[in-house]
Amino acid sequence: MTFSGPSPANRSSGRLCVIFAASLVFLLTGCSVNPIYQTTGIVLSNYSESEATPYVLQMSDPQMACALGEGVDPLLYSFSRVVDAPDSSGSLLMLLAGNCMEYRAWNAELDYLRAEYNGNVPAAKDAREVSKRLHARTAERRYEAYQRAMAAYDFDPAAEPMECPGFFTDQDELTFLLGLLTGMQAIVNDANSGAQAGVPRNIAARAERAVHCVDNEKWGGLPNAIRALVWLLIPDTRPELSQDPWGVLEDSAELGLKSGFRASHAVQVVAAETFGRPDVLASTVASFAEADEQIEVRDDYRLVDQVARNVVTFSSDKHWTAHYGHRTPSGFFGKMSAERDTSNVETMSLDGLL
Amino acid sequence: MIRKSLAVLSLAVVAPLASAQSVSMCVFDVIGANGDVYNLVKDYALEMKAHGVDFELKPYTDEGVAVGDFNAGQCDAVAATDIRIRPFNRFTGSISAVGALPTYDDLQTLLATLAQPKAASLMKENGYEVLGIVPAGAGYLFVNDRTIDTAGELAGKRVATLDYQKDAIHMVNYVKATVVPSDITNFAGKFNNGSVDTAYSPAFAYEALELYKGIGDKGGIVDYPLAQLTVQIVARDEVLEDELAQKSREVAWGFYPQAMRLIASQEKAIPDAQWIRIPDKDIIGYQEMFRENRLEMRDGLNGAPDVYSPKMLNLLSKIRCASNPGASECTADNRE
Numbered sequence: 001m002t003f004s005g006p007s008p009a010n011r012s013s014g015r016l017c018v019i020f021a022a023s024l025v026f027l028l029t030g031c032s033v034n035p036i037y038q039t040t041g042i043v044l045s046n047y048s049e050s051e052a053t054p055y056v057l058q059m060s061d062p063q064m065a066c067a068l069g070e071g072v073d074p075l076l077y078s079f080s081r082v083v084d085a086p087d088s089s090g091s092l093l094m095l096l097a098g099n100c101m102e103y104r105a106w107n108a109e110l111d112y113l114r115a116e117y118n119g120n121v122p123a124a125k126d127a128r129e130v131s132k133r134l135h136a137r138t139a140e141r142r143y144e145a146y147q148r149a150m151a152a153y154d155f156d157p158a159a160e161p162m163e164c165p166g167f168f169t170d171q172d173e174l175t176f177l178l179g180l181l182t183g184m185q186a187i188v189n190d191a192n193s194g195a196q197a198g199v200p201r202n203i204a205a206r207a208e209r210a211v212h213c214v215d216n217e218k219w220g221g222l223p224n225a226i227r228a229l230v231w232l233l234i235p236d237t238r239p240e241l242s243q244d245p246w247g248v249l250e251d252s253a254e255l256g257l258k259s260g261f262r263a264s265h266a267v268q269v270v271a272a273e274t275f276g277r278p279d280v281l282a283s284t285v286a287s288f289a290e291a292d293e294q295i296e297v298r299d300d301y302r303l304v305d306q307v308a309r310n311v312v313t314f315s316s317d318k319h320w321t322a323h324y325g326h327r328t329p330s331g332f333f334g335k336m337s338a339e340r341d342t343s344n345v346e347t348m349s350l351d352g353l354l
Numbered sequence: 355m356i357r358k359s360l361a362v363l364s365l366a367v368v369a370p371l372a373s374a375q376s377v378s379m380c381v382f383d384v385i386g387a388n389g390d391v392y393n394l395v396k397d398y399a400l401e402m403k404a405h406g407v408d409f410e411l412k413p414y415t416d417e418g419v420a421v422g423d424f425n426a427g428q429c430d431a432v433a434a435t436d437i438r439i440r441p442f443n444r445f446t447g448s449i450s451a452v453g454a455l456p457t458y459d460d461l462q463t464l465l466a467t468l469a470q471p472k473a474a475s476l477m478k479e480n481g482y483e484v485l486g487i488v489p490a491g492a493g494y495l496f497v498n499d500r501t502i503d504t505a506g507e508l509a510g511k512r513v514a515t516l517d518y519q520k521d522a523i524h525m526v527n528y529v530k531a532t533v534v535p536s537d538i539t540n541f542a543g544k545f546n547n548g549s550v551d552t553a554y555s556p557a558f559a560y561e562a563l564e565l566y567k568g569i570g571d572k573g574g575i576v577d578y579p580l581a582q583l584t585v586q587i588v589a590r591d592e593v594l595e596d597e598l599a600q601k602s603r604e605v606a607w608g609f610y611p612q613a614m615r616l617i618a619s620q621e622k623a624i625p626d627a628q629w630i631r632i633p634d635k636d637i638i639g640y641q642e643m644f645r646e647n648r649l650e651m652r653d654g655l656n657g658a659p660d661v662y663s664p665k666m667l668n669l670l671s672k673i674r675c676a677s678n679p680g681a682s683e684c685t686a687d688n689r690e
Binding site (some may be wrong): 119121124130160235274 | 374387389390393394396397399401403406412413414415539540543561562563564566612615616
């Protein structure tokens with residue numbers, strides 16, 4: 001068997017095909033950017049949205065998810081230099097990156113509370129300063145995530161009258177909703193940083209309006225929980241004859257349990273801390289912990305439930321550290337003190353042994 | 355001997371913790387524990403811990419309830435705006451006297467003066483003691499029509515007025531405008547939905563409470579501080595020893611730069627085009643108008659409420675005349 005190359009006629013038609021394909025790519029992509037970059041950008045962007053995001057939302061490890069956000073966001077979003085900005089995935093990645101920074105801020109905050117408990121003022125001041133800086137960075141990331149989420153759906157939060165975006169998938173709706181929540185969180189982080197990040201405070205009132213664009217039942221009461229939080233922050237935004245915000249938060253938490261993710265519990269905990277309601281804080285932490293026995297966490301949004309768990313655990317840890325100098329001991333999540341009810345525990349007489 | 359020394363040493367280590375004095379404080383912040391003021395008070399509390407005072411903070415989003423709980427003995431101290439502080443100390447409660455501090459430089463001079471040990475006796479009144487004062491930002495007039503740029507134009511306009519702020523009610527009546535009783539939680543809504551023509555507030559509310567909606571295309575913010583709002587910490591006199599109370603005022607004064615950075619960022623968030631500049635000649639007229647009203651509200655004349663402290667007005671006048679010696683008030687017969 002001998003190898004024979006293509007005939008001169010075949011070679012010529014092959015070259016023509018390559019030239020034609022190259023010209024087509026060149027025409028379609030313009031001449032300023034390497035066409036491979038653009039193709040890669042489009043592929044990565046589509047892959048992130050259709051495969052990576054659903055996969056990450058099913059994860060049960062928020063720390064790993066946040067590391068993904070920090071590591072991948074600069075790469076994915078750098079493709080906004082060559083193709084349309086991947087704002088939908090970019091919003092979620094930046095949200096995860098914000099969570100990473102917040103976990104560090106939380107640790108510093110617990111260091112501050114522990115040092116304060118121990119009466120070590122210089123250590124407490126140092127830890128508080130670290131916490132402020134990390135909260136500032138968290139606020140910046142979250143504000144960016146919020147802006148990307150709004151841009152992803154061409155939504156202008158300042159527009160009046162407001163025009164809701166059209167969502168093609170549930171994932172779109174969730175990305176938009178989480179974007180609004182992240183904007184609200186950015187305000188909290190900024191306040192805890194001593195307003196170093198300069199996050200606009202009008203996000204709260206705008207989120208209250210924009211959250212009407214998503215379905216409350218479908219998203220475990222989270223939209224109404226966000227609204228109730230804003231009503232507490234800015235009483236003017238609360239519609240006349242509406243339910244008491246604390247009642248709305250309670251109902252939302254209940255709905256979250258039925259829907260299989262407890263994001264509304266996290267909002268309720270933040271509200272309890274913000275407005276000085278230790279009773280609500282204790283009952284929400286307890287309700288979250290008790291639900292571990294009953295809840296069927298929804299597989300598609302396992303990460304949302306886990307991130308909510310981190311928020312509630314941190315609130316519990318803050319309480320324990322401020323009052324006892326350490327985080328919530330294992331086995332005590334859901335309780336606000338180490339007291340145990342031992343009144344019904346039987347004891348044996350030691351007479352005869354002593 | 356060694357054992358004895360160790361015992362002394364361990365006592366010395368434990369001593370700061372054991373001797374820390376616990377003081378509960380009701381803290382007002384419109385957005386509660388995640389607000390800027392609350393966070394500032396947390397910093398103050400941490401600093402005070404180094405001086406042996408352990409503040410336990412409790413957030414309040416309703417200032418009236420915070421002061422009410424303080425009055426009811428549920429907190430040893432309260433942090434609230436000076437308008438609410440007047441019943442406890444008329445002297446420091448008069449810092450927000452109308453038009454009395456036209457610049458932040460003047461405010462800085464005042465707060466530095468009040469933080470001195472010499473001012474300690476003025477910080478005590480009626481069994482209460484002021485433990486610290488930090489700025490909360492100048493109050494500006496927000497209008498829905500830029501033609502409301504003189505006091506005369508205010509006649510007949512509806513003004514959202516804090517219903518417990520007697521001096522503001524007097525001023526609104528003085529310019530023949532209509533008082534629309536309001537509180538901190540609803541004045542912005544009234545301005546934004548057009549049920550009032552004007553409202554007054556620190557710059558904070560422009561973004562957070564969306565006052566730009568009430569301003570619309572035609573309105574603006576009059577670029578003249580109507581009053582200097584401050585947050586003051588007051589405690590029952592017996593809560594802290596005199597020396598600690600003085601230390602507390604010095605600590606609070608130390609937070610002046612931090613508070614001013616916050617205020618500067620809030621004012622910077624307002625676009626330049628929103629400000630309504632007032633001609634210098636008009637400002638001179640307003641300063642005199644405010645001065646006459648302050649005198650009336652000092653002495654309770656012509657139906658004015660008797661709300662301002664003569665001593666504070668005198669001090670504020672001295673500060674203004676030090677920074678602007680050519681002002682006509684500095685040579686007036688009826689100087690404050």
